[in-house]
Amino acid sequence: MSKELEPLADPGLPEHIHRKADIDPIAAKRAERQVAILFSLSAVGTLLFIYSFFFIKVDQFIFLPILGNTNAHQLGIGLGMAAGLFFIGIGAVHWAKTLMPDQEVIAQRHEFKSEPEDRDAFVKAAKDGAEAAGLGRRPLIKRTLIGAAALAGLPGVLMLRDTGPLPGKELEKTNWKSGTRLVTDPGDRPIKASDLEVGAVAQVLPELLPGQKRTLEDIGKDAVLLIRLRPAEFQLDEERLSWTHEGIIAFSKICSHMGCAVALYEQTTKHLLCPCHQSTFDVTRAAKVIFGPAARPLPQLAITVDGEGNLIAKQPFTEAVGPSFWERSS
Amino acid sequence: MSARERVAGTVANYVDERTGAAAWMKKNLQKVFPDHWSFMLGEIALYSFVILLLSGTFLTFWFDPSMRTVVYEGSYQPLKEVEMSAAYASTLHISFDVRGGLLMRQIHHWAALIFMAAIVVHLLRVFFTGAFRKPREFNWILGIGLLTLGIVEGFLGYSLPDDLLSGTGLRIAQAIIQALPVVGTYLSFFAFGGAFPGEAFIPRIYTVHILLLPGIFLALITVHLMLVWYQKHTQYPGPGRTEKNVVGYPLMPVYMAKAGGFFFIVFGVTAFLGAVASINPIWLYGPYTPGQISAGSQPDWYMGWLDGLVRMAPPIETHAFGHTISWNILIPGLIIPGILFTGMALYPFIESWITGDKKEHHLLDRPRNVPNRTALGVMALTFTLIALINGGNDIIATHFSLTINQIMWFSRIGIIVLPPLAFVITKRICLSLQRADRELVLHGKETGRLVMLPHGEFIEIHEELTPEKRYTLTQHEQPKAIELVTEDAGGVLNPKGIRAKLQARFSAANAENIAKPTAAEVKELEGGHH
Numbered sequence: 001m002s003k004e005l006e007p008l009a010d011p012g013l014p015e016h017i018h019r020k021a022d023i024d025p026i027a028a029k030r031a032e033r034q035v036a037i038l039f040s041l042s043a044v045g046t047l048l049f050i051y052s053f054f055f056i057k058v059d060q061f062i063f064l065p066i067l068g069n070t071n072a073h074q075l076g077i078g079l080g081m082a083a084g085l086f087f088i089g090i091g092a093v094h095w096a097k098t099l100m101p102d103q104e105v106i107a108q109r110h111e112f113k114s115e116p117e118d119r120d121a122f123v124k125a126a127k128d129g130a131e132a133a134g135l136g137r138r139p140l141i142k143r144t145l146i147g148a149a150a151l152a153g154l155p156g157v158l159m160l161r162d163t164g165p166l167p168g169k170e171l172e173k174t175n176w177k178s179g180t181r182l183v184t185d186p187g188d189r190p191i192k193a194s195d196l197e198v199g200a201v202a203q204v205l206p207e208l209l210p211g212q213k214r215t216l217e218d219i220g221k222d223a224v225l226l227i228r229l230r231p232a233e234f235q236l237d238e239e240r241l242s243w244t245h246e247g248i249i250a251f252s253k254i255c256s257h258m259g260c261a262v263a264l265y266e267q268t269t270k271h272l273l274c275p276c277h278q279s280t281f282d283v284t285r286a287a288k289v290i291f292g293p294a295a296r297p298l299p300q301l302a303i304t305v306d307g308e309g310n311l312i313a314k315q316p317f318t319e320a321v322g323p324s325f326w327e328r329s330s
Numbered sequence: 331m332s333a334r335e336r337v338a339g340t341v342a343n344y345v346d347e348r349t350g351a352a353a354w355m356k357k358n359l360q361k362v363f364p365d366h367w368s369f370m371l372g373e374i375a376l377y378s379f380v381i382l383l384l385s386g387t388f389l390t391f392w393f394d395p396s397m398r399t400v401v402y403e404g405s406y407q408p409l410k411e412v413e414m415s416a417a418y419a420s421t422l423h424i425s426f427d428v429r430g431g432l433l434m435r436q437i438h439h440w441a442a443l444i445f446m447a448a449i450v451v452h453l454l455r456v457f458f459t460g461a462f463r464k465p466r467e468f469n470w471i472l473g474i475g476l477l478t479l480g481i482v483e484g485f486l487g488y489s490l491p492d493d494l495l496s497g498t499g500l501r502i503a504q505a506i507i508q509a510l511p512v513v514g515t516y517l518s519f520f521a522f523g524g525a526f527p528g529e530a531f532i533p534r535i536y537t538v539h540i541l542l543l544p545g546i547f548l549a550l551i552t553v554h555l556m557l558v559w560y561q562k563h564t565q566y567p568g569p570g571r572t573e574k575n576v577v578g579y580p581l582m583p584v585y586m587a588k589a590g591g592f593f594f595i596v597f598g599v600t601a602f603l604g605a606v607a608s609i610n611p612i613w614l615y616g617p618y619t620p621g622q623i624s625a626g627s628q629p630d631w632y633m634g635w636l637d638g639l640v641r642m643a644p645p646i647e648t649h650a651f652g653h654t655i656s657w658n659i660l661i662p663g664l665i666i667p668g669i670l671f672t673g674m675a676l677y678p679f680i681e682s683w684i685t686g687d688k689k690e691h692h693l694l695d696r697p698r699n700v701p702n703r704t705a706l707g708v709m710a711l712t713f714t715l716i717a718l719i720n721g722g723n724d725i726i727a728t729h730f731s732l733t734i735n736q737i738m739w740f741s742r743i744g745i746i747v748l749p750p751l752a753f754v755i756t757k758r759i760c761l762s763l764q765r766a767d768r769e770l771v772l773h774g775k776e777t778g779r780l781v782m783l784p785h786g787e788f789i790e791i792h793e794e795l796t797p798e799k800r801y802t803l804t805q806h807e808q809p810k811a812i813e814l815v816t817e818d819a820g821g822v823l824n825p826k827g828i829r830a831k832l833q834a835r836f837s838a839a840n841a842e843n844i845a846k847p848t849a850a851e852v853k854e855l856e857g858g859h860h
Contacts (some may be wrong), residue, residue: 006849008771008804011797013577049840053429065608071432078433078605086598092465092591100584107362107576109562109692112465164520164530171508171515171525185621203621217525220501220620253621258505258640258659260498261623275643276502277624278724278734291735293640293658295647308629323505324647325515328654 002135013104021098021163038091045083051074058149171327172320174206174221176301181207182224182250182311190310193246196228203253206313221321223253224301225272226311227265233284241285243302245311250301251287252321255279257294259323272298363585364578366563368459371452373589374751377596379444381708384538385438392428394420395490395536397529400575414492414617415504417532421491421612427576437604442484444600444633455628457677457707459694461564463687469557473676476550479543486539488610488630492532496612497618501526502640509659527620567693567805569798576692580833626724635714638721650680670710686812698767699806701760702840705753712752716745750801757842764844767803771795771847772855804846811841 020027052073060072067075113257114122129236135142145195181190182204196202203222208214231247243249251272255262260276265283271290279294281287301322302314346352363369396416402409404419406426424431453473456462462470485503489496504526508518523530562576571577579585603609615624629637639662646657673680681703682688697704719726720741727734774792782788795803813833817823 007846008797008801008849008852010572010801011569012803014798023579027834050396057425070606073429074432076606078601081433081599082598082605085594085601086597089591089594089596089598092587092594096587096591100587102579102584104365104577105360105362105580106570108561109574109576111690112561130823160520163534164523167519205621208604216527216618216620220526224622228787259501259620260627261608261621263623264625273621273734275627276498277723278647278738279808287646290353292738293643293645293662295645295656295658323508324654324656324659325508325518326513326653327515328649329652330649330654 011272013106016103022102028099028326031094033097035091035095038087038094042084042087043089045080045087047079047080049077049084052080102212140308144177171325174317175218176206176222176313176316176319178223178313178315180313181305181306182226182303182313183207185219185223190308191226192306192309193248193311194309196246196248198228198230199267200228204250204311220259221254223261224250225253225262225265226250226303227270227272227283229270229284233270235242236286240300243300243314245303245305247305248311249283249286250303251281251283251298252301252317253298254322255294256289256296256298256321257292257323262298295330349816352432355610356636359580359582361559361581362562362576362578363581364563364571364576368455370592371448371455372598373584373592375445375448375452376551376555377593378441378448378600379547379594380598381441381600382438382445383544383755385434385441386544388434389424389438390432390540392420392431393490393536395416395533397492397527409613412617415532417490417749418612418617419494421493425613429754430451433601433604435604436607437600438611439488439609440603440607441600442487443609443630443632446480446484449480450632453477454707454711458704459564459566460700461694462523462678463691464678464682466557466564466692467538467553469561470678471675471795472550472554472557474671476547476554478671479547479550483543483547484630485540485633486535490532490536490539491610492618492623493612494618494624495627497620498623499629499633500531501620502637504532506659506663507687509656509663511655511660527618536846550657562692562761564694568802571693573690573692604745623662626728628722628725631718634721634722635717636663636667638719638723638741639663641723642717642720642738642740642745671715672825673825674710683724684833685809685842686837687809687835693805695806698760698763699808699843701757701764701842704760707757708756709753713745714747716741716748720745725839754779761844762848768844768847771800771803772851800852806846808843808846809837809841811838 004011005169015320021031022028053076056073056076058071058073061069062072062075064070064075111118112190130136183189183206184191185203185205188205188208191202191204202225204226205222206216206221212262224278226248227250228246228248231244233247234241234244234249235243251262251303253261253263255274256272257277257279260274262272262279262281264273264275265271269285271286272283274281274292274294275277280288280290281294281298286300289295289297299317299319301317304314306312319330342352350684392415398416400416400419401414402412402414402419402422403425404410404423406422408424421435424435456470456473458734485499489500489503504518504522507521508514510517518526521531521534523534563578565571565576565578616622628634640659643658643662648655648657695703697707721736723734723737723741726732726737774794777793779791779793780788781791812834814830816827816830
């Protein structure tokens with residue numbers, strides 16, 4: 001049986017076949033010339049770079065097939081640099097392949113394992129060392145050292161404390177208060193119900209009080225999307241319906257999944273779509289999630305109008321806007 | 331002796347007297363490296379890293395990693411007078427007002443994409459050929475570390491310009507941090523210096539991107555290469571190549587020229603891409619603001635599979651005891667990638683446990699000869715590929731007139747059904763290829779020449795393989811299944827009962843192979859006419 005399983009014998013390294021350049025001096029000379037030409041092409045590339053860098057204007061555009069309207073300066077220095085590098089490489093490889101020795105060489109490997117004596121000696125040295133230090137015999141030292149070393153790592157972590165403030169209730173608050181006027185973004189103009197036609201969408205922010213400045217953090221939690229439908233199209237409960245005004249409904253624009261701006265509104269289906277992960281919200285049903293990874297509807301902002309007919313917030317958001325977090329209670 | 335030789339001798343002598351390096355140099359200049367195109371994949375990654383260091387340093391001369399608001403006054407007209415962060419404004423400045431700035435930005439970005447692609451393809455080569463086996467397990471783990479760091483480094487890099495697209499990416503990263511149970515909100519506030527986006531994050535990741543991570547990269551790459559050097563490169567099997575030798579060309583001069591030349595080729599190709607292929611045109615995206623977004627937002631490709639997993643996650647959150655756990659973020663964003671990467675890092679040890687193989691391996695496997703490993707690799711690839719496809723679901727939907735819902739449901743079902751299917755199919759293909767190899771060794775190549783024998787029978791002439799080729803196709807060892815020992819001779823139950831059973835089962839599956847032709851079989855055929 002064992003004889004039958006014997007594998008085929010190794011015929012050994014095949015005989016070396018000489019290349020043309022190895023035996024024919026003319027071929028060798030030709031190869032030499034080819035390498036020299038390649039290196040020269042590299043030099044031409046670098047010259048193209050230098051010329052383009054100094055003599056083509058930065059705003060010079062040319063029309064090329066495939067590439068279209070292209071900045072000539074960028075193209076000139078880029079192609080010049082590319083050629084300058086590429087042809088050095090090709091030349092060197094061609095040189096190696098045609099003119100440098102191509103006879104395969106055999107080197108021997110050695111097992112990585114040390115000699116048993118060496119390994120035993122090493123293990124013994126390590127053991128003896130530990131023994132000499134007396135770690136095994138003096139557990140008190142060992143335990144206090146481990147404890148101290150673990151503690152010594154703490155300052156490194158603790159010092160990161162001042163990288164930021166504690167979150168507190170920050171994630172649950174926005175700048176929307178009862179009576180805050182809705183203003184357009186961009187433009188900061190108050191907005192009336194009549195400004196929005198049925199089917200229209202607008203992005204709004206809370207109005208700034210005099211002297212106030214709006215930061216990106218504010219926009220990141222305050223951005224609200226207004227959508228106007230025909231009131232009959234809503235399928236809302238009494239309370240949510242009372243949060244709308246003449247068919248205008250307001251949702252937080254910050255996705256309840258991962259915080260992207262929910263910017264795509266599809267008029268025919270009345271769906272809001274987040275371009276990041278395609279969570280889809282049904283506007284007629286208080287932004288209920290109908291598709292995608294979001295687990296919660298977009299928070300709805302209760303709106304009404306003030307005496308001048310401008311849209312205002314009836315009350316703050318009743319829940320935190322944006323993505324979920326551990327402390328979030330609903 | 332020519333003057334040049336004298337100078338070389340003097341220099342060598344000068345250095346050697348001070349370092350004693352001559353003996354080491356003598357040995358290592360003649361170090362032998364085996365030759366194969368697939369060994370260049372890791373080289374591409376290495377060279378891209380060098381290109382990244384060079385082009386990145388250039389960019390730091392003008393990039394201002396600050397989120398303070400400035401009004402743009404540069405030469406790009408559409409954004410004139412627009413308020414934006416200094417980071418974004420300085421990226422515009424590099425792109426439009428620094429000669430060669432745009433070229434370097436594009437080279438840097440292309441090099442990053444090539445770097446990651448080369449790492450992944452190199453990893454696949456190492457996996458499918460079994461190059462990770464003893465004694466190279468450490469290097470495999472280092473490689474997984476480099477891959478992981480590469481993903482992080484790339485993400486941080488394209489986040490720096492603070493444009494609308496990258497800001498959206500940061501928002502998603504922040505949501506993942508925020509979703510961590512118990513500590514998430516705190517970690518997010520510490521990382522961003524308060525509420526998102528704040529003004530702290532870009533300066534912070536800048537330090538990480540240009541100092542901390544490149545430093546770690548440099549250290550890990552150095553160790554990675556030193557191990558390759560010290561352990562000597564693996565080689566593909568063939569006549570004259572054994573576990574005990576390494577057959578190839580000497581470092582000096584062949585590899586100096588080939589590898590050195592190859593660096594210039596990689597740099598040249600990257601520069602060409604930077605010259606003609608626009609990438610990350612941040613001026614088209616506009617500055618970041620949390621209230622806006624552009625449709626078709628896509629991360630760079632090496633993040634795409636993660637994004638695809640997040641997109642296909644079912645909408646599940648747990649609300650209990652006043653707390654929220656977002657499974658729809660944690661599972662695709664952390665748990666699945668965690669399992670994948672841990673599994674990948676541990677794979678050499680898992681395989682060695684299954685096969686019971688503790689020997690050193692320097693000859694590479696042909697993937698077909700290890701059907702289980704190959705099938706497992708294709709299975710993991712299928713998983714990642716479906717995730718990646720789903721990461722581009724919006725783009726696919728618009729290009730192929732499909733709905734997002736169709737693609738999403740295909741992915742949701744496909745990611746569960748297709749990987750096991752890929753496993754089974756791959757394994758069958760491997761076994762078929764083994765059968766084809768066996769056929770080839772025993773009966774030779776079909777020549778297409780038909781011959782009519784005197785008695786009227788038609789036969790096709792088969793051309794016998796050369797002994798070299800035959801050896802290459804049969805040199806591999808075929809694993810045997812580990813026998814299950816449930817109880818020893820005395821009737822005592824094996825204490826490792828379940829583990830032993832598992833091991834026996836896996837190793838039986840692993841040992842499923844088509845028996846390779848033996849010397850006796852070949853001889854028998856040679857004796858008889860065929």
